[in-house]
Amino acid sequence: MRTYKAVFSDIDGTLLTSEHIVSTATIEAIVSLQKKNIPFVIISSRSASCIYPILKKHHFQCPIVACGGAWIEDMNGRILSNEGMSRQTAATVIEFMTEKDFDLAWGIYSGKNWITNDRTDARILHEESVVEVESVEGTVTLLPDDAVVNKILCMCNPACILQIEEDLKEAFPTLSIVKSSSYLLEIMPAGMNKAKGIRKFCETIGIATEDSVAFGDNYNDLEMLHAAGCGVLMGNAPAAIRETFPGKVTLDNNHDGIPVALKDLGMI
Structure with missing residues (x-):
């Protein structure tokens, strides 16, 4: 053995x-x-x-x-x-998702920082209850210019997640975008x-x-x-x-x- x-x-x-x-x-x-x-x-x-x-x-x-x-x-x-993506890359992804008006909530992970777009969103409240940690509401601009963004987490409407995944992969072919549950999408640097x-x-x-x-x-x-x-x-x-x-x-x-x-x- x-x-x-x-x-x-x-x-x-x-x-x-x-x-x-x-x-x-x-x-x-x-x-x-x-x-x-x-x-x-x-x-x-x-x-x-x-x-x-x-x-x-x-x-x-x-x-x-x-x-x-x-x-x-x-x-x-x-x-x-x-390791991760630049703050600017993360900002570009967030801007794209906002313009597309995807049915999702998002969170940015950078080191020990967790920034979310709307802490009143039930999906974010659920995630906070699961991990037993409170996020900070804001945008990527809360991070220093040279910050490394390890991951963007998208908490999606399950009925829309496959289309959201497809649209993100088409728009950002250099990033790794993977479904990790019926409603979660993980966005990371390619190869991560x-x-x-x-x-x-x-x-x-x-x-x-x-x-x-x-x-x-x-x-x-x-x-x-x-x-x-x-x-x-x-x-x-x-x-x-x-x-x-x-x-x-x-x-x-x-x-x-x-x-x-x-x-x-x-x-x-």
Whole structure:
């Protein structure tokens, strides 16, 4: 059996149950890995500031790969990587979406900053309640001229999201635009994804990406799952993904899918 040296986990639909908590069995699995000096790394489209509440609530520390791979920090909070688009590029995208009058709300993630366009919008209020962090209402001009924008998050009307995605991809072919749920679109620099994030993290700790395990449940996790030595899909993933996924499929996020798979792999 292969010896894996790092574990990466998506958050929503993977690490967290539908009640937005980390189960006791999963916490015990994380602790077990850490005792063996195997990093358990949270990797998410969320910003770092929207990941910290999970660590605080469940009383553990771990490295973070945030904003879909653009922001990386070690378990002590030291920044290892900070990539993204320019403030001007982000402003151009926002202007385009405003002119098109898309049915969406947006958020800009830059480092630990989270700026949204309308904090009275129910979609933004919902996102704030999920991540347990309040955004700052404003525009990209709140950021310094030389700021790096790690990601733009679009919270769309599900009935319109595919058309919005198509229009954005046509207007901005140099950006990476990916659907991460029935209503969320992630806009990042070209080539930025979770696969790049795990490769970069593995490089910083001196291991091969093939020596890692990755857990995910949605479309924006697929590149990461294929890049890892062992990609594990959660049982609650959309049926279209489960039916074609060539790797391992574990139980869903409400039935300890992560620790069950780690036991199967002989890691805990």
